[in-house]
Amino acid sequence: MTARLTRGTGGPARLRDLLRSGDTIVAPGAFDPLAARLVEEAGFPAVYMTGFGTSAALLGRPDVGLLTMSEMADNAGRIAGCVDIPVIADADTGYGNPLNVIRTVGAYEAAGVAGIHIEDQVAPKKCGHMEGKQVIAPDEMAQKVRAAVEARSDPDFVIIARTDARAVEGFDRAIERARLYREAGADVLFIEAVMSDAEAAAAIDAFPDVPLLFNWAEGGKTPPVSLGRLRELGYRIVIFPISTLLAATAAMRGILQEIATAGTPAAVLSELPSFGEFTEFIGLPQVREVEQRYAASERAPGDRTGG
Numbered sequence: 001m002t003a004r005l006t007r008g009t010g011g012p013a014r015l016r017d018l019l020r021s022g023d024t025i026v027a028p029g030a031f032d033p034l035a036a037r038l039v040e041e042a043g044f045p046a047v048y049m050t051g052f053g054t055s056a057a058l059l060g061r062p063d064v065g066l067l068t069m070s071e072m073a074d075n076a077g078r079i080a081g082c083v084d085i086p087v088i089a090d091a092d093t094g095y096g097n098p099l100n101v102i103r104t105v106g107a108y109e110a111a112g113v114a115g116i117h118i119e120d121q122v123a124p125k126k127c128g129h130m131e132g133k134q135v136i137a138p139d140e141m142a143q144k145v146r147a148a149v150e151a152r153s154d155p156d157f158v159i160i161a162r163t164d165a166r167a168v169e170g171f172d173r174a175i176e177r178a179r180l181y182r183e184a185g186a187d188v189l190f191i192e193a194v195m196s197d198a199e200a201a202a203a204i205d206a207f208p209d210v211p212l213l214f215n216w217a218e219g220g221k222t223p224p225v226s227l228g229r230l231r232e233l234g235y236r237i238v239i240f241p242i243s244t245l246l247a248a249t250a251a252m253r254g255i256l257q258e259i260a261t262a263g264t265p266a267a268v269l270s271e272l273p274s275f276g277e278f279t280e281f282i283g284l285p286q287v288r289e290v291e292q293r294y295a296a297s298e299r300a301p302g303d304r305t306g307g
Helices: 011-021 033-041 051-059 069-080 098-111 138-151 171-183 197-206 227-233 243-262 266-271 275-281 284-293
Strands: 025-030 047-049 087-090 115-119 158-163 188-191 212-215 237-240
Touching: 011 025, 011 158, 025 033, 025 051, 025 243, 033 047, 033 069, 033 243, 047 069, 051 069, 051 087, 051 243, 069 087, 069 098, 098 115, 098 138, 115 138, 115 188, 138 158, 138 171, 158 171, 171 188, 171 197, 197 212, 197 227, 243 266, 275 284
Parallel strands: 025 047, 025 237, 047 087, 087 115, 115 158, 158 188, 188 212, 212 237
Antiparallel strands: none
16 A cells, blocks of 8 residues: 555546546636645546636735746646646746746646646736736747647647637637637637627537637626536536635635634534544545554664664
């Protein structure tokens, strides 16, 4: 039996298998390893490392391009190391030109994620559902996609090309860009911030043989669409980037207000996981098992080994 405190056996091959299965991959967002473990516990086949949530969790700031590549890859690695389901990670703009994209792919692959998406925004980028975005030239982005595809060491590592052009240049131009990125080698296309069910359907019609990702951005520019409808349309990946972040924020506000008002959280402890339940969930039994396995054996005084 192998002693292991890290996990992370999901990997690119498992994500490829999921994509080939024909099922819609539902991947809720995680901003840290704890959230990722909860996603896995709930039975989802994959987890999405949200850039929006990572910025909020690591910096307490909005998703406006403040995090560096290494900070994002480090968080992706911590998430991938604690779950056995594939991790799809936000890699923003690739953090520069094609040369930077090559380094980005290497860093995320080394972190253990199954795939990344890169986008065609001008740096510093913004959350795809914020105002004021700008996009780079489509040919420039195509070269970044090509660099990403050629840089991966594992051919199963999934490259997702995202275009933010819908809000800047219109839907038709976003489709044209996505087609160019597919030609550059992207495995999956991500047309950010579609504005209606009709646009969501039109994107699928434009790429009948290409896996598409749908961003179910909570409170964003895209109107809510049922998962059943997205499955009917044929979306292969659906991410829910900030549900866990918003839920955690609401829950923490509630408990802090209780402490501020009542002086202690005693009245609501029954609504929370117990200390023992929580430590078991985050792996204390495995830690104890490893401690026992490698505990130093007691020896009698004067006991010696060797010739």
